[in-house]
Amino acid sequence: MTDYxxxxxxxxxxxxxALVTGKxxxxxxxxxKDCLVIKLLRSPYAxxxxxxxxxxAAEKVSGxxxxxxxxxVPNNRFTTAGQTYPEASPxxxxxxxxxxxYVGDPVAIVAGESExxxxxxxxxxKVKYKVLxxxxxxxxxxxxxxxxxxxxxxxxxxxxxxxxxxxxxAHEVSENxxxxxxxxxxxxxxxxxxxxxxxxxxxxxxxxxxxxxxxYNRLTIVSATQITFHVRxxxxxxxxxxxxxxxxxxxxxxxxFGAKQTAVMEVYPAFVTYKTGKNSKLVFTREETQTASSxxxxxxxxxxxxxxxxxxxxxxxMYSISNTGAYGEHxxxxxxxxxxxxxxxxxxxxxxxxxYDVVYTNIMAAGAYRGYGAxxxxxxxxxxxxxxxxxxxxxxxxxxxxxxxxxxxxxPAYYNEPANSCALDxxxxxxxxMIDWDSKYPARDMGxxxxxxxxxxxxxxxSCISNLDVGSVALKVNDDGFYSLMIGASDMGTGCDTILxxxxxxxxxxxxxxxxxxxVDTDSSPYDSGSYASSTTYITGMxxxxxxxxxxxxxxKYGALLMGCDEKDVDFNGKEVxxxxxxxxxxxxxxxNSSMCNNSNALYASEGHASPVSPPPFMAGAVEIEVDKExxxxxIIDYKAAVxxxxxxxxxLARVQTEGGIAQGIGMALYEDISYNEKGVCRSNSFMQYRIxxxxxxxxxxxxxxxxxEPTGPFGAKSIGEIVINTPPPAIANAVYNATGVRIRELxxxxxxxxxxxxxxx
Amino acid sequence: MEIKLWINGKKIxxxxxxxxxxxxxxxxxxxxxxxRGCETSGCGLCxxxxxxxxxxxxxxxxxxxxxxxxTTLEGLQEEAAEFGAFLADEGAEQCGxxxxxxxxxxxxxxxxxxxxSEEDIKEYLSGxxxxxxxxxxxxxxxxxxxxxxKGARSDD
Numbered sequence: 001m002t003d004y005x006x007x008x009x010x011x012x013x014x015x016x017x018a019l020v021t022g023k024x025x026x027x028x029x030x031x032x033k034d035c036l037v038i039k040l041l042r043s044p045y046a047x048x049x050x051x052x053x054x055x056x057a058a059e060k061v062s063g064x065x066x067x068x069x070x071x072x073v074p075n076n077r078f079t080t081a082g083q084t085y086p087e088a089s090p091x092x093x094x095x096x097x098x099x100x101x102y103v104g105d106p107v108a109i110v111a112g113e114s115e116x117x118x119x120x121x122x123x124x125x126k127v128k129y130k131v132l133x134x135x136x137x138x139x140x141x142x143x144x145x146x147x148x149x150x151x152x153x154x155x156x157x158x159x160x161x162x163x164x165x166x167x168x169x170a171h172e173v174s175e176n177x178x179x180x181x182x183x184x185x186x187x188x189x190x191x192x193x194x195x196x197x198x199x200x201x202x203x204x205x206x207x208x209x210x211x212x213x214x215x216y217n218r219l220t221i222v223s224a225t226q227i228t229f230h231v232r233x234x235x236x237x238x239x240x241x242x243x244x245x246x247x248x249x250x251x252x253x254x255x256x257f258g259a260k261q262t263a264v265m266e267v268y269p270a271f272v273t274y275k276t277g278k279n280s281k282l283v284f285t286r287e288e289t290q291t292a293s294s295x296x297x298x299x300x301x302x303x304x305x306x307x308x309x310x311x312x313x314x315x316x317x318m319y320s321i322s323n324t325g326a327y328g329e330h331x332x333x334x335x336x337x338x339x340x341x342x343x344x345x346x347x348x349x350x351x352x353x354x355x356y357d358v359v360y361t362n363i364m365a366a367g368a369y370r371g372y373g374a375x376x377x378x379x380x381x382x383x384x385x386x387x388x389x390x391x392x393x394x395x396x397x398x399x400x401x402x403x404x405x406x407x408x409x410x411x412p413a414y415y416n417e418p419a420n421s422c423a424l425d426x427x428x429x430x431x432x433x434m435i436d437w438d439s440k441y442p443a444r445d446m447g448x449x450x451x452x453x454x455x456x457x458x459x460x461x462x463s464c465i466s467n468l469d470v471g472s473v474a475l476k477v478n479d480d481g482f483y484s485l486m487i488g489a490s491d492m493g494t495g496c497d498t499i500l501x502x503x504x505x506x507x508x509x510x511x512x513x514x515x516x517x518x519x520v521d522t523d524s525s526p527y528d529s530g531s532y533a534s535s536t537t538y539i540t541g542m543x544x545x546x547x548x549x550x551x552x553x554x555x556x557k558y559g560a561l562l563m564g565c566d567e568k569d570v571d572f573n574g575k576e577v578x579x580x581x582x583x584x585x586x587x588x589x590x591x592x593n594s595s596m597c598n599n600s601n602a603l604y605a606s607e608g609h610a611s612p613v614s615p616p617p618f619m620a621g622a623v624e625i626e627v628d629k630e631x632x633x634x635x636i637i638d639y640k641a642a643v644x645x646x647x648x649x650x651x652x653l654a655r656v657q658t659e660g661g662i663a664q665g666i667g668m669a670l671y672e673d674i675s676y677n678e679k680g681v682c683r684s685n686s687f688m689q690y691r692i693x694x695x696x697x698x699x700x701x702x703x704x705x706x707x708x709x710e711p712t713g714p715f716g717a718k719s720i721g722e723i724v725i726n727t728p729p730p731a732i733a734n735a736v737y738n739a740t741g742v743r744i745r746e747l748x749x750x751x752x753x754x755x756x757x758x759x760x761x762x
Numbered sequence: 763m764e765i766k767l768w769i770n771g772k773k774i775x776x777x778x779x780x781x782x783x784x785x786x787x788x789x790x791x792x793x794x795x796x797x798r799g800c801e802t803s804g805c806g807l808c809x810x811x812x813x814x815x816x817x818x819x820x821x822x823x824x825x826x827x828x829x830x831x832x833t834t835l836e837g838l839q840e841e842a843a844e845f846g847a848f849l850a851d852e853g854a855e856q857c858g859x860x861x862x863x864x865x866x867x868x869x870x871x872x873x874x875x876x877x878x879s880e881e882d883i884k885e886y887l888s889g890x891x892x893x894x895x896x897x898x899x900x901x902x903x904x905x906x907x908x909x910x911x912k913g914a915r916s917d918d
Contacts, residue, residue, distance in 0.1 A: 020845070022794070022795025255856075286802070695892075
């Protein structure tokens with residue numbers, strides 16, 4: 001491996017010391033003190049029409065600036081999903097609407113001088129609702145007589161198989177090979193249904209944004225977002241104003257995990273400031289963030305999988321129903337990953353089929369959450385593969401060794417892409433060693449009422465959205481030769497600003513401290529689709545490589561001009577431009593300073609990048625758990641992970657990504673469940689009702705890397721951000737089976753479910 | 763109501779509403795390190811010290827602090843940077859939003875517990891949620907910091 005100076009080194013994050021000393025760098029720390037405080041009146045009903053709304057008493061509250069209802073907003077439907085043109089999510093929202101589609105749907109916007117005034121006014125708004133029967137069971141949603149979006153101006157911009165009159169947000173069929181023939185040649189077939197629940201991203205910083213008007217009377221929005229550029233388009237579309245009138249800035253943000261890939265609330269402060277001309281801000285409470293946001297899509301996934309008696313998997317069949325809730329954000333696109341990722345783990349099968357329906361219901365809209373549909377499919381497929389192994393009396397590790405995708409394979413379920421870089425076989429071998437699989441599988445009785453067991457699962461994800469995502473950066477030379485790297489990708493705490501600077505440092509042969517980074521401002525940053533789809537390292541990283549090459553040429557050319565020689569006769573070593581044929585050189589410092597006097601050649605470059613492929617990172621995860629035979633309680637003892645993310649750009653940050661993703665996956669597996677009562681009221685409305693794992697719930701995690709080299713990635717890198725959440729649910733379900741013989745096919749895997757399973761066996 | 767208290771050693775006299783939560787007052791006074799992650803004492807982000815003991819400022823009325831001393835991360839900058847460097851060298855500060863409350867509790871633990879075990883550490887800090895790191899990098903940083911402090915003490 002090439003020895004880089006910054007790449008593959010555990011470089012400290014550039015913003016680290018500001019964060020650990022508590023500097024005011026987040027949205028609400030920066031908001032002007034005179035902001036109007038915004039509060040939203042929300043629907044108490046899952047499905048209703050506003051018959052009458054009276055705000056006159058509320059408007060009389062001292063300090064109230066404005067109250068807006070559906071009568072005051074434009075009739076432009078839009079989506080809040082942060083996605084690249086042409087947007088795949090349907091245009092199914094208005095800022096406020098007469099029809100209310102879930103408990104929490106906004107009814108009115110109140111803006112006041114203080115939180116107290118706004119809250120007092122909320123209570124005085126009089127609303128007469130016509131309560132309608134809600135559609136709450138997603139299995140019954142398709143072609144139900146209750147229609148969530150009956151409106152005529154509902155619009156799907158892409159052909160995703162949507163039909164609002166059937167409650168269908170998307171539908172697709174994809175297949176390869178002769179499925180029934182392949183199944184007919186199988187000796188063992190498993191056919192089961194798996195159910196994954198909606199989960200909250202639960203980033204520590206709730207949704208928030210503030211808006212102001214600038215000196216040119218343009219709307220400026222400072223938002224905790226992953227999709228800075230998309231927010232500009234979404235706000236302009238919703239307000240019906242030119243995009244040129246909107247500027248969006250991303251400060252430091254307190255976590256996203258996909259939640260902030262939806263513009264959950266930016267339109268409200270944008271609208272208030274647009275109407276009043278005054279500064280305004282909206283900070284969601286945790287309750288709002290839990291009940292009116294953008295969680296993971298609940299899915300029911302049916303899997304049929306068959307193999308010969310030797311364990312060769314010949315056929316895979318998947319049907320999933322995805323619950324997008326009241327609005328279709330990320331509905332059409334998450335559904336695809338469920339099969340296209342999970343089924344691609346076993347690309348050597350002769351045939352596959354994958355069918356999905358995405359349906360509307362009267363609960364909170366779903367959105368993007370790390371993994372984006374893949375965790376649901378991987379839970380189903382990796383559980384089913386274990387079930388198949390047990391049916392064949394095979395070691396679950398063995399059936400995987402025989403069947404997994406290997407380097408060079410074509411992956412039919414993954415858009416026929418080739419696995420040009422794939423160390424999944426090495427990941428599997430390594431994780432077996434790490435957990436000591438051969439001596440611990442399947443389980444041992446500890447003699448104290450507890451059983452210890454192991455379980456494993458594999459995963460893949462993408463490294464971008466192929467043929468769609470755009471990354472670009474700009475790099476310029478400043479006084480004395482320091483560089484500014486202007487980044488359009490939204491660092492959400494993961495460290496992409498630093499990772500991109502590491503790459504730039506190696507490309508420009510300088511120290512990473514010589515690269516100054518500047519985060520996202522739609523007026524000055526080069527365009528980037530945003531930080532999602534695991535794409536920043538892979539796509540924007542490649543834009544850095546190209547930009548650096550371009551700037552290097554400009555530095556060489558200008559150096560040659562200053563030395564009065566041919567540009568073909570010079571090279572650049574990071575410190576100086578020197579002549580190849582003569583002993584003459586000029587330092588970068590002199591070049592930089594000269595460039596600021598009597599110079600017509602800007603030492604500035606900006607390049608973009610998109611990719612026709614999305615090379616998957618791969619990983620293997622293995623868990624050792626302890627199950628209490630009396631209560632069904634599961635404790636995580638050890639979680640081991642071996643990851644192939646291509647070249648590891650920053651081992652510290654990649655490790656923490658993995659450890660963090662595994663902890664979220666453990667939460668999804670064991671604890672987290674957004675649930676509703678029979679009227680559609682969300683029960684999981686706080687961190688008391690919706691517990692995410694604490695440091696006492698995750699056991700020990702150990703991560704190792706098994707890198708491949710991705711030829712299309714910067715420095716051979718692929719992605720890391722999302723894949724890491726995928727293995728815990730199936731690995732833990734498989735371990736629970738190995739401990740107890742109880743197969744849990746519905747998340748989360750609670751002690752009650754295990755206990756009942758053990759009782760049924762007795 | 764009139765209140766007199768000390769924030770990071772500075773005496774402050776003010777007139778406040780009786781239901782003013784401590785967190786909001788502190789942010790009004792420029793202590794922006796104090797963060798709100800929930801409203802139900804469930805995340806640990808708003809941790810500050812009242813007379814040197816960690817409390818959750820989101821659910822404590824300010825009037826409880828009348829005549830008392832509040833410490834926030836703004837008042838512990840040197841120590842924050844000292845421990846924070848260990849956190850940064852693990853890449854475990856991540857988004858940073860939970861860091862101030864977490865660090866307030868780490869520094870309180872370092873004062874309160876002598877040579878805490880891994881279990882002690884996990885228990886002491888169990889009320890501090892973090893969604894980015896999965897806690898492992900935080901644990902490595904805390905252990906290294908405690909070792910470093912022990913080394914510094916034995917050098918004395």
